[in-house]
Amino acid sequence: MALSIFAWNDDLVTGHATIDAQHQTLFKALGDFRQACSSGKGRETVDKTLTFMVNYTAEHFALEESLQTKFQYPDRVNHKQLHEAFKKTVQGLVEEMRAQGATITVFNKVNSTVGNWLVAHVTREDKKVAAHIRAAGG
Numbered sequence: 855m856a857l858s859i860f861a862w863n864d865d866l867v868t869g870h871a872t873i874d875a876q877h878q879t880l881f882k883a884l885g886d887f888r889q890a891c892s893s894g895k896g897r898e899t900v901d902k903t904l905t906f907m908v909n910y911t912a913e914h915f916a917l918e919e920s921l922q923t924k925f926q927y928p929d930r931v932n933h934k935q936l937h938e939a940f941k942k943t944v945q946g947l948v949e950e951m952r953a954q955g956a957t958i959t960v961f962n963k964v965n966s967t968v969g970n971w972l973v974a975h976v977t978r979e980d981k982k983v984a985a986h987i988r989a990a991g992g
Contacts, residue, residue: 860884860969866976868984870992873921876914877976883907884969891965897956900964904948907968911941918983925990927983936979940971 862881868874883906890899915937922930947967951960 860888860965860973866973868976868981870921870984870987873918873980873984876910876917877972877980880907880910880914880972883910884965884972888965891961896961900951900956900960903964904944904951907944908941908948911937911944915941918980921987921992922983925987925992927986929982933979933983936975940975943967943971 860881862878862885866874866877866881868877883903887896887899887903890896890903915934919930919934919937921927922933927933947960947963950963951957954960
């Protein structure tokens with residue numbers, strides 16, 4: 855598989871070990887899905903990937919939000935809203951997949967929508983959170 859723009863790399867490291875480990879898990883799931891699609895097994899894995907994203911992001915976001923509260927991150931309300939919007943987006947993909955089936959359109963949306971959001975969110979938002987936590991002694 856060619857290197858994906860959605861593959862984990864040093865540009866995505868926030869500097870918080872737990873957050874980074876969870877991010878790596880999310881990126882691995884997306885990479886595994888992309889690999890399945892490129893090998894013709896996307897139909898078999900799209901529901902599993904979306905279910906994983908729904909469940910794991912809920913766990914991951916809960917951790918991030920608890921850290922933001924603990925360390926009094928000043929933009930935590932906005933950050934939570936970003937998380938909620940992403941959860942709705944993923945849920946929308948789940949509903950689309952269940953209504954239309956495992957189509958190439960759904961595959962592309964999972965790859966691009968989820969991948970683009972994760973990269974943007976980690977690089978723009980989560981790095982700020984991790985920096986705040988470090989500055990606050992966490």
